[in-house]
Amino acid sequence: MKDENADKPAEFDAEIKLWYRAQAQETPSAELDDAIMSLAKSANQSKKADNLVVVDNSFWRRHRWPISSAASVMFVATLLLINQDETQELLSDESYAPVMMQMEADAQESELPVTLRKSEPRAMMSAPSVDEQQVQLQGAAQNEVIQVDVISEVAKDVSLQGRNADVKAKIKSLSDSKPIKTMPQRDAVVSAKQAVNHLESLVKQEQWVEAEKLVLKIRKNYPQLKNEDHPQHLRWKTLSEQVIIPLPKPSVPASDK
Amino acid sequence: MAEALNERAEADVDQQLMSQYSQGDTSAFESLYQKHKGGLYRYFVRQIGDLQLAEDLYQETWGRVIKAASSYETSAKFTTWLYRIAHNLLIDHVRAVKPVDLFSEAFTEEQDADSLLPSDTQAPDTQFEEGVKAKLLKHCISLLPTVQKEALLLNMEGGFTAGGIAEVVGISLEATKSRIRYANQSLKACVMNKWQEVENER
Known part of the structure; x- marks a missing residue:
């Protein structure tokens, strides 16, 4: 259904406007005006008071993300620098070895002769496979x-x-x-007992050449086996005698007598 | 053209005053208030029969303007913003609760006829006729449907065109134009009929 007023202009007649203007114009009371003006003034004052605490414009608050990120990076970098050795150990293949092996290695290391330990720096002991x-x-x-x-x-x-x-x-x-x-290097680190055990197995298999080499090595590396109080002393003595025929005591020439 | 330019200049002044107030200038708000207080007041009073409620809503509207001054966008025309707040308050507080009873019924048929009867001491005929028709218009406005009455008040008090009214009320331009046309037609017919009655009684 078509609007029958559609063609007419969408505004009020001048006559109606004239009659409307001729009406008495109500206005708000003075009390109402004062109430609104005092509301405006108090809102303005409270806004000024609020502006005294400028939180949003703080430098730290504005740049809080970059600053906190930089601080975190610095912290992590410092930790890495301080704990560089531990980091390298963590990154090396050694870190994957079982704990028991490490403990054993430490124990064996303590039994090594001083010369051997001195010649093998700690860094070399724990060196990664690359080296x-x-x-x-x-x-x-x-x-x-x-x-x-x-x-x-x-x-x-x-x-x-x-x-x-x-x-x-x-x-x-x-x-x-x-x-x-x-x-x-890691295989060389064995205890005196292990060395004697190995020697015993060589003797049983009658691998005399290897056994001789081992005896000489043990003699050099484990001088404590000469001590009679050592628990492996008897075994060591027996086995070494089996492998190497004891040398005859030097005979004093008659001329020296 | 000149009227449009003048309107634009007025809008710029309003925006400037509002931004000055948001920066702490209370006198700017006072100027703004003095400029718009009458129109806004009548916008409420002539739509609502309850004067107290009309004044409460009027005060609430200005309270919201004050509160939202800091977030006021200069891209929006101040009067559009002001009357949109008023319109929303009117919808919330009046129409949703009591759509019929609270609206102005200032005149009854009997009151109208008695009060408009001419007295012998009144001014010349033309002046008398305009005065009577103004009173008749007031009565006829009260008889208008709510939406048409609001369109009339926004045009007369706020100075809005059909487009402005559509923006404030939140309806289409065509619907607004239709409301204006019907209101215009109804008012004219109502005033002429009433005037005829007055003439007959004379």
């Missing part, structure tokens, strides 16, 4: 040093005591032979 080759090389060098020491010691004894041909041959074979196959 393993280097560690092995150092271990090989160390073993060679040990080997040479043993040989020189034996040779010294021979020269003094006039060793027999059998012993000479053994020494010769030792000196001619290649150095002991190098083992990783």
Whole structure:
């Protein structure tokens, strides 16, 4: 249905406007005016009072996210710098070894001869696999040093005591032979008991060459086995005698007498 | 054209006064209040029969203006904002509760006829006729449907065009125009009929 007034202008007639203006114009009372004005003034004053505490414009509040982020980064970086060693250990393969192994290694380390421990820095002990080759090389060098020491010691004894041909041959074979196959540094760390056990197993298998090498090594590395109070002393003595024929006591030449 | 420019300048002045008040200038608010108090007051009083309620709503409207002064957007025309607050208050407090009873019934048929009877001491005829028709218009306005009455008051008191009224009330432009046309037609017919009755009684 079409609006019949649609074509007419949407405003009131001038006559109606005139009559409307001719009406009495009501206005609010003075009390009402005062009440509203006092409300406006009090609102303005309270707004001024509120403005005294400028919280929103605070520097720290405005930049709270960047500042807190920077502080967090600084804190973490400081922690990492302070605990650098621990971090490296955590990141290394060593951290995956069982706890018992670590404890055992510590115990074994305490039994190592001082020379060996000194020559093997802590950093090398816990070095990651990346440096393993280097560690092995150092271990090989160390073993060679040990080997040479043993040989020189034996040779010294021979020269003094006039060793027999059998012993000479053994020494010769030792000196001619290649150095002991190098083992990783970690494998070298064994207790005296373990070394004796290993020696016993070699004797049982009649691997005399290896057994001899081991005896010499044990003699060098575990001097405490010579002590009669040592729990492994008897075993060590028996086994070593089986492997290496004891050298005859040097005979004093008649001329010296 | 000149009227539109004048209206625009008035709106700019209102916005400036409002921003000055939001910055703490109470005298700016006073100017603003003096400028708009009459129209807003009559907007309430002529729609609501209860004077006390009309004054309460009037005061509440200005209270909301004061409270929201800091968040006032200069993009909105001040009078549009002011009358929208008033319209919403009127809807909330009056129409939703008692849609019929509270609206002005200032005149009854009997009162109307008696009060409008001419006296011998009154002014010349034309002046007399305008005076009588003004009183008749007041009565006729009270008979208008609520929405048409509001459209008339917004036009007469607030100075709004059809577009402005549509914005304040929240209806379409076409609906507003329709309300204005019907109100205009009804008022004219009502006043002429009443005037005829007065003439007959003379």
